[in-house]
Amino acid sequence: MAQRDTGGGQQRTGRRDDETAEAEVEESGASDLKERHEKLSEDVDSLLDEIDDVLEENAEEFVKGYVQKGGQ
């Protein structure tokens, strides 16, 4: 099934949900954007931890060794 925006909700703790709820009451408009950015960067942090685990070792040698012959 197509996945819809879950807003990263599963990763949040209950305490954070409360804070978000309070914050939402006070904020609106442009601050929504700011909040979305903050949420995005939180998500990115946990994502980076996972990517660290799957990235190929020795980045410099790996990208240097990636050489292709011609193509269309």
Place this chain on the structure above:
Amino acid sequence: MGTETEYGVSVPGQPNTNQMLASSLVVNSYANRAATGGSRARWDFEEESPLRDARGFELPREPVVDPGAPANEDDLGLANVILTNGARFYVDHAHPEFSTPEVTNPRDIVLWDKAGERVMAEAARRALTVPGTMPVHLYKNNTDNKGVSYGCHENYLMARATPFGEIVRHLTPFFVSRQVICGAGRVGIGVDGRESGFQISQRSDFFEVEVGLETTLKRPIINTRDEPHADPEKYRRLHVIIGDANMSEIATYLKVGMTSLVLAMIEEGWLQVDLSVDAPVATLRAISHDPSLRYLLTLRDGRKMTAVQLQMEYFEQARKFVEDRLGTDVDPQTADVLSRWESVLGRLEVDPMTCSRELDWVAKLSILEGYRSRDALAWDSPRLQLVDLQYHDVRPEKGLYNRLVARGRFDLLLSEEEVTRAMTEPPEDTRAYFRGRCLELYPQQVAAASWDSVIFDIGRDSLQRVPTLEPLRGTKAHVGELLARCPTAADLVDALSGN
């Protein structure tokens, strides 16, 4: 319509690997296992003339300037097979390439294009089981960042009567700007990535001219190859070489959906506005080099606007066109393409990062910016280049796009079940159905096949060639019943020839 995608191929730790052999190994590993009967249909080149030009002349075939190429490619037995889903899986220019079966709509492109990724991943996995082979990595990207680019081409069947000049006039500004939606993102500026920085498109720096026939040198924004693989009196095949290979389903969907709508408007002579841009090649690159999307391009009439605003002009035309031609009878997919196109443009205008669940370049940039701020990395950091490359790794456990999907961070159009099905089953509404089903039902008797024919060897004096020149015939509705009552290929040939 259909796409053909060349994948990057590498054997880590073995920089001197013969990439044609590695590509062949991958294709053969898949093909040998796929052909259960032990027979493999070869590709039939009879109808192909890739040097034919839409402007009406043929180019002399240039000698191949590649010292690494063997004198005769046949010596290597370069792999070239047809799959039961109607696709072609082969080696082209030292890359494994997957050409989707012909389909009728953007969502089906996404489906068989994604099935192609899974075929590649499975092929590399099977190649590993060949004793003595090193792991082969495959990347659905478009450059090695060292001066080489390889393509993801789109093909659209158009009415022959459409004047080519109109195609060039209206399509060039569209292609120059559509990268803000369907760019795949790239770390490095310039063909060899010498300058550091991030740009929107993998391919933009590799385009040098506005119109032309070439695909490997002096790449043109509008390619004039004219090889319809169908009745040339009725059709032309518009060969689009400027797109990036997308991992995102929605990016592929919009790329093909928006382009189809623009082509429909050109075919019907609907577009009265002239959105021609000044210096299209330089503009293409300037747009790609500015992920803030603030760059102001200049139209020939003097107006200045951003690439997003130029796309909005095309969107508005398409919206009016669909309203005028279809009104409330608009099909759900066309309506969906329009609504997503508008939504993405609106958000790109305000804050591109809000498109990180839909667009490749935005998703990639958000990971890269994450690394830059967490680890204080400069744009020339090898780690950032690795993130760029590995985003496109086809392996589910290693590919960063695939990791994003696994974490629910990308919006999808398809279920994994239907993608798995599309690895072996053809679309039902084009001639690919006939081709694919013949391969499935009569693997021993199909001697060769191509886009416009299936050739049977049924033990008679001569091979029996069934032409499939009309792309919308040979569908399930046309031949489903016929195939069901023909237990052998001989029965089928007899039935088709009226015996």
